[in-house]
Structure formats: C-alpha cells, structure tokens
Amino acid sequence: MVKLNKIYTRTGDDGSTGLVDGSRLSKADLRVQAYGDVDETNAVIGLVRLYIKDTDLDAMLSRIQNDLFDLGADLATPLPSEGEDDSEYALRMVAEQSNRLEEELDKLNDDLEPLNSFVLPGGMKSAAYLHQARTVCRRAERNCVALMHDVAVNTHAVTYLNRLSDFLFVAARWCNDKGREDVKWVPGANR
DSSP, X not given: OOOOSOSOOSTTTTSEXXXXXXXXXXXXXXXXXXXXXXXXXXXXXXXXXGGOOOHHHHHHHHHHHHXXXXXXXXXXXXXXXXXXXXXXXXXXXXXXXXXXXXHHXXXXXXXXXXXXXXXXXXXXXHHHHHHHHHHHHHHHHHHHXXXXXXXXXXXXXXXXXXXXXXXXXXXXXXHTTTTTTOEXXXXXXXX
C-alpha cells in the first residue's frame, strides 16, 4: 500500500532518486528516463480521456493508465540477481497485460477500413492526443530497449510498450470516425 503524507522529502535535492529496492541513482539515469517517459505517456492518456465519449474506449484507456503505473513500478525496481526472489515487494508486468491490449486493439481495428496511406497525426482532438501518447510511448520503448543493453529489464515491460503504441495508433484512427477523418499523408504534396 502506498502512503504519501509529505510530497517533498529533500532527498533528491542532490540530483539523485530512490528506487523501490532502496538504491539511489542519478535522475539523469536511463532507467529514470524510461519510467519518466512511461509517466508522460500516462499523463497524455489522461488528457485524451477528457475528449473520449465512448465508454468502452474510456474503460480501455483507464485500464491502460493503471497498467502504466504497474510498468513504472516494474522499471523502478531493478530485477533481482540470479537466484534471488523479489516477488515479496516487486510489481512486475505479465504477459496477460499485453494479451489484453492485443484483444482490445483487435476489437477497435475490426471497425476500421484497411490503410492505403500513412496517417498524419491529427483529426479529432482525441485522435491527435492519442497520436501524441503513441509517440511518447515509442520514446519510452526506445529508452527501455537502451536500458536493456546495460541492465536486466523485464521483457514483458518492453512487449507491453510495443503493443501499447500499436493500440494508441489504432485508437487514434478509431476516434477519427473509424478512420474516415484520418489525415492522410500525400507524398511530395508540397514540392
């Protein structure tokens, strides 16, 4: 259970931050960038939800926001050394979360016409913000992959981010009147 009585602690005034296991590292560390990007993705999805009228899509986005907190907790908790068990205090992403995203993505995608052009970010406000969330999510994914080159990272976390960016793209198209209001890319249109 999380309990926050005091928001400022002054422990980060030196440019460091604490991880779930109690270790400290620089706020400029790639791990902090990765879970910061996850947090930013979550914030943009919160903004998107102000413009979502469909209760089913809003419920999907609500579940995603909760998953993103799980993902941030996962990234903020270094994986244990081989032979160690961290299940007592660690919250880890699991395959079922990505599987649910795939099912919900397929449900939205069934309503869309096949793409015949790349889509520019835009259209309805909800779609434009979903595209923004998608690009931030891709940055989070890139930082997680880069982090994997230095330390062990839960592979389900990276899978989830990859699937989420796909979901956000499809959801943006779905919000654009099921793709009819998509802004299509016209190659070389302004030459």
